[in-house]
Amino acid sequence: MALRYTQGTVVGQGSDLDKERAAVKLRKAMKGLGTNEKAIIEVLSSHTNHELQQIKDYYKTCYGRVLGEDLQSELSGHFEKLCLYLLLPRPHFQAYCLHHAMDGLGTNETTLIEILCTSTNDEIAAIKQAYTERFKKDLVADLEGDTSGHFRRVLVGIAQGNRSEDQVIDQALVKKDADDLRKAGVKKIGTDESVFNRILVCRSVPHLQAVFQAYKLMDKQDILSAIWSETSGNLREAYLAIARYVIDPLEYFxxxxxxxxxxxxxxxxxxxxxxxxxxxxxxxxxxxxxxxxxxxxxxxxxxxxxxxxxxxxxxxxxxxxxxxxxxxxxxxxxxxxxxxxxxxx
Structure with a gap:
């Protein structure tokens, strides 16, 4: 995927970053009786993830202590979890989310879909590396073991990180893909999921945008309606996530x-x-x-x-x-x- 917007809410300190001040503030917040949650909130919410990694390292240098462990000993509940999530390097956090979604009984398919179906090739490569480093396991192998059928195939396909990033649109291929999707769905008894997988997983974002527009002209219904009527369960949700993200990522999120x-x-x-x-x-x-x-x-x-x-x-x-x-x-x-x-x- 390539669509990304740039207005975040946490912008960090940039050249004004003061690692020592942040580390001292965090240590004081947890030293002695009681905990100064306000100070912890101020530091964690005013620094980017990259800056927090530097603060973590400086904290360990100054005090010989692990910041995450100190927070765990002082905090609890959702507040503790959110603080710890913020301290994880971003690919490691996403790897943790995916592992947590598959660990134990049952699988949280929503998490798998939201992270994998909206990640760029580079992001997927970073997540896979972090997954291996953190859990000594292979993400694709875990996906294969925890999912099944065409849903497994679409997630494993996305996890290869090989989506086309070509920004040039081939109108002949656009027309062919739109027609193939139509023939594989509404014009077929049953649904040929392999066609949907091939197009939705492999084609670039600009190409898919053009395909969805062409599909609507051919079939008089949009691709979302077609996916909804032709598929079901987790496979439907994965297809819909890809299509909604391509059409309007902000509305999807x-x-x-x-x-x-x-x-x-x-x-x-x-x-x-x-x-x-x-x-x-x-x-x-x-x-x-x-x-x-x-x-x-x-x-x-x-x-x-x-x-x-x-x-x-x-x-x-x-x-x-x-x-x-x-x-x-x-x-x-x-x-x-x-x-x-x-x-x-």
Whole structure:
């Protein structure tokens, strides 16, 4: 995949990075009786992942201690997990998410789909390397062992990291691929999944965008409707993820955020993964799309669905004011803010 937006919410310190100051602040926050969670939140939410790796190293140099272990001994619950997630090098975090999705009984197919189906070739290569380094296992082998059927084939295919990155569109191939998809689905009794796999997994993003447009002209329905009617289960979700991401990556991830928080309860693991993976990349863009699509600010949704220090860190990562107002105060303050407004105090 090649589509990426650049408005993240965590921009870091850049040339103003002061590793010593950050390390000292973290040590003081955990030394002695009690823990200064506010100081921990301030450091972790104001530095990029690359900067946090430098701070981790400096912390160990200064104190002979492992920052992650100190945080584990002082914190608990979702707040602890989110802090530890932020400290992992990004490919290692994604590798952890994939391993966690397949470890033990059952498989979290949603995590596999959201990470693998939206990653670039370079990102997949980095994740596979991190997976091997961290777990002494091969990601593709684990995918083969934990999934089955055409769903396995599409994930294993994506995990090869060989999607075309050609930006030149061959109109003859576009027409052929659109026709092949049509013949493999709506024009066929049953569905030829191998055709869908070959095109959706191998073709470049610009090519797929053109294919989806051509498909709609041929069939009078869009590719999403065709996938929905012709497939089912996890395979359907994987195909839909690829297609939705190609059509509009911001809308796709906005929906992922919405799904993590809708209804009774919150899928905190999914919410944390989304925030950590996108806060430096495109979270501000996603938030604007979320407001457009659901007529509610992403900041308000996160605030309403979480609590405590876990909430404070999440909203800081999302570039939101961390003061905890009442619901009425929150609405009065933020209901008139434009999507572009930064709400950090």
């Amino acid at each position: 906005a929906e992922c955020f919405y799904q993590s928080m809708k209804g009774a309860g919150t899928d905190d693991e999914r919410l944390m993964q989304l925030v950590v993976n996108h806060c430096e990349v495109d979270l501000q863009d996603i938030a604007e799309k979320y407001l457009e699509k659901y007529h509610k600010g992403l900041s308000r949704a996160i605030y309403d669905d979480t609590s405590g220090d876990y909430r404070k860190l999440l909203v800081r990562l999302a570039n939101i004011n961390v003061i905890q107002p009442t619901a009425e105060q929150f609405m009065a303050k933020y209901s008139t803010e434009t999507p572009e407004t930064k709400l950090v105090s």
